[in-house]
Amino acid sequence: MFSMPVGTLLSMEDVLMKEQAVLESYFHSLACFAYDKAKETVERERDVAHKAHQTTWILNSMLTALSQFAAIEKNYTSLLFLVPKGFLRKDSSLKTIYETLRGEFRRLEERSTGGLTPSSSPSVTPTPSFYSPSPPTPVASPSSTAGSLVGTPVSSSTGSIHSNYLPGIVGHSAVGNSPQSGMDVLEKFVGHLCGQLFHFICARLSIMHFYEKMYTMSSNRFMKYKELIPGITEIVNRSQRLFHHPLLSPLKSAFGFECRSLLKLLEAQVQIQQLQFLPALLSLYDAHSHLGSWASTMIPKAESRRLSCVVISRPVSMPALYRWLFHLKSTLVAKFTLYFHDILSKQTTPLEMKNICFKTSTDLYQKLLSYHRRSDALFVALVFDTHGLENYKGPGYHHPNKLVEPPKGLDSYPTIVCYPAVI
Structure with a gap:
């Protein structure tokens, strides 16, 4: 009572x-x-x-x-x-x-x-x-x-x-x-x-x-990202059936954005490692969408005022968890840009490609060029090992029905990126 x-x-x-x-x-x-x-x-x-x-x-x-x-x-x-x-x-x-x-x-x-x-x-x-x-x-x-x-x-x-x-x-x-x-x-x-x-x-x-x-x-020296995906996938699937009370919907949405963003980032990391161009691109896009939706719907609108048609907003302090996920996404975008630099370069001008690399969190391609100048090497190249990969078709987009023979001999070690392009 x-x-x-x-x-x-x-x-x-x-x-x-x-x-x-x-x-x-x-x-x-x-x-x-x-x-x-x-x-x-x-x-x-x-x-x-x-x-x-x-x-x-x-x-x-x-x-x-x-x-x-x-x-x-x-x-x-x-x-x-x-x-x-x-x-x-x-x-x-x-x-x-x-x-x-x-x-x-x-x-x-x-x-x-x-x-x-x-x-x-x-x-x-x-x-x-x-x-x-x-x-x-x-x-x-x-x-x-x-x-x-x-x-x-x-x-x-x-x-x-x-x-x-x-x-x-x-x-x-x-x-x-x-x-x-x-x-x-x-x-x-x-x-x-x-x-x-x-x-x-x-x-x-x-x-x-x-x-x-x-x-x-x-x-560890080498982190096995592929072993992490089943665990986070299980958490995502299980949480969809739990704490479904309407009052908890904001909390459930935030938890879902966090877990799905992490899942897509881990998938993108594995796909980049395997030179899967289109799947990695889609995973990065999904992670970017989840993080953007989380920020736009879960962060209160900043107080703002207009002065001479200029909007001055109070910045919102993001917690360390969100900043870490956002930094992980930015790092993977930079890695994606390096691994598929030759493919992306064919879709734009050299100057525009240079500006795109510069806008990433870490311009890895420019670091590769700097290392080439310091080491006075003939060329610097990243080589990919295709052994153990099923249905490897090479970097870039390939039609799903396209039949490609597995690489053999030296072709099993294709060049990812090379500067200058001497081979």
């Missing part, structure tokens, strides 16, 4: 609309990398509702968990989990905090579905990384905030709650008739949302493990 002073009595529809706006703002801020704003949003709502006695134990616990969730999401996008750990230090890693918070969301889900109330539920010892406040003193009230976390408006004519935001809840079309019915709806909704967040944290832990695997592999 929860209390609401008579002087501040709100209709159920007003309460639902208010809490819907709070949660929508929270998850949108998370997706926009505005983690401090998201944390402040739920903490302010929790404190205001607690002072006005317009909250419940389970709602208080979820808002506290969401505050902690915003803080660790900020650390995640800063890539702090890849920082080396000190010897004999306390285990305060980001992964441990995620696992603790995952357990808290599971606990809230189980208690809500089990119909437990603060008075009948066993006491829980708070952990250092998470604290659940004690429930407020229950006071009888004629009103209810049963839909305080419902993510959709209530029909003004019937007062029913949209089924998309309360799946599996039937027979609560008149949730405001009694405090107990309102409590049931609230607990079921909180449990469902916490269950969705539980699956999201599971997906987050999976992608963190994948980044750690990449970090470990990078210490």
